[in-house]
Every structure is written in C-alpha cells, then in structure tokens.
Amino acid sequence: MTTTDTDRHTTTEQVYQIVIKASPEQIWDAITKPEFTRHYFHGARITVTQDRYHSLGPDDSVWDDGAVLEWDPPHRVVHEWRSLYDEAAGAEPASRVSWEITARANGTCLLTAVHDLLEQSPRTAEAVSGAGWMGVLSALKTLLETGEELPLS
Numbered sequence: 589m590t591t592t593d594t595d596r597h598t599t600t601e602q603v604y605q606i607v608i609k610a611s612p613e614q615i616w617d618a619i620t621k622p623e624f625t626r627h628y629f630h631g632a633r634i635t636v637t638q639d640r641y642h643s644l645g646p647d648d649s650v651w652d653d654g655a656v657l658e659w660d661p662p663h664r665v666v667h668e669w670r671s672l673y674d675e676a677a678g679a680e681p682a683s684r685v686s687w688e689i690t691a692r693a694n695g696t697c698l699l700t701a702v703h704d705l706l707e708q709s710p711r712t713a714e715a716v717s718g719a720g721w722m723g724v725l726s727a728l729k730t731l732l733e734t735g736e737e738l739p740l741s
Contacts, residue, residue: 600713601704606725609696610732612689616662618728619687627737628727641667649673654682664688669703671712680709701725 608615618624622633622644631646638659643652654668666686671677686702701721706713723740730738 600706601702602706602713602717602721604701604703604721604725606699606729607692607696608699608729608732612662612691612697614732615689615697615699615728616665618732619665620661624731628731628740629724630740636665636667641669645673657684658686662689669712671715674711674715677709677711677715680712681705683709683712699725699728 610618618628620634620636622635625632625634625643626646629643632643632651634641634643634652636642636656639656641652641654641656643650645651649672651673652670653672654670656665656667658664658666664687666684668682669685670680670682682705683703684705686700686704688700688702690698690700692698703713703716703721727738727740730736
C-alpha cells in the first residue's frame with residue numbers, strides 16, 4: 589500500500605501484484621464471470637461487462653454495483669467499488685479498482701490490482717487492505733493453477 593501527500597490532500601493507493609500460470613484470457617474470465625468469482629472471491633458472484641460491475645453475495649444480496657470506467661479485454665478493466673455488504677462502508681463514496689493483466693514470455697501473467705480513490709472511504713480502505721486483497725488474489729491464483737478452491741476463512 590502506498591500513501592502520498594500532495595497539496596495537503598492524502599491519496600491512498602493500494603497496489604497488489606501476483607504471477608499466475610494462466611493465459612490472459614483465463615485470468616480475464618476469472619475476473620469477469622460469476623461462475624469463476626464465486627470460487628475465490630468470498631462466494632461473490634461478480635459479473636463485469638463493458639458498462640457495469642455487479643456483485644451478489646452468497647445470499648443474493650447486492651455487495652457492489654458500479655460503473656466500468658475502462659474496458660480492454662483481456663488486458664485491463666477499471667471499475668467503481670462500493671462495499672455495499674457493510675452499511676457504514678456502503679455509505680462511503682465509491683473508490684476505484686483497476687485490474688491489469690500482463691502476459692510474460694514464460695507462459696505466466698502478472699496480475700496487478702490497484703485499489704485507489706480511498707481518501708474519503710476509510711472503512712473500505714481498512715477492509716480491503718493487506719490480507720483482504722491478497723487473500724482474493726491468492727485464491728484466484730490457486731483456482732487457475734490447480735482447479736481447487738483456497739478457503740479464505
């Protein structure tokens with residue numbers, strides 16, 4: 589996580605990277621399709637289209653619903669993030685999540701997840717920092733490389 593102070597405004601940007609032995613297309617599908625996300629993202633069924641990022645919890649409650657800001661399959665998607673699964677966090681302004689998939693010559697990809705615009709969303713920032721995002725990314729890697737789920741709790 590990186591925090592910088594510019595013009596007396598604090599900007600918080602959380603950056604996470606992981607190498608996955610999978611193609612860009614496999615990683616893209618795992619990020620954007622609910623049949624994959626439910627196996628590594630706390631049971632959430634996440635659907636990402638060119639226009640919307642929509643997440644349903646295991647009980648069918650809406651966990652997130654936001655705009656997609658950038659769409660470049662299978663390389664990059666940027667979307668709004670609101671933690672609607674928590675009342676206090678859901679009342680905070682939307683933050684932003686960027687996913688970037690970079691193919692490497694050895695048959696692996698570098699997946700970079702950046703969660704930023706968290707200045708006015710401290711509860712969200714705390715919930716997703718550290719083990720929050722790293723747990724999700726580790727579970728995604730395990731699913732794609734072994735076909736098995738990695739329990740997050």
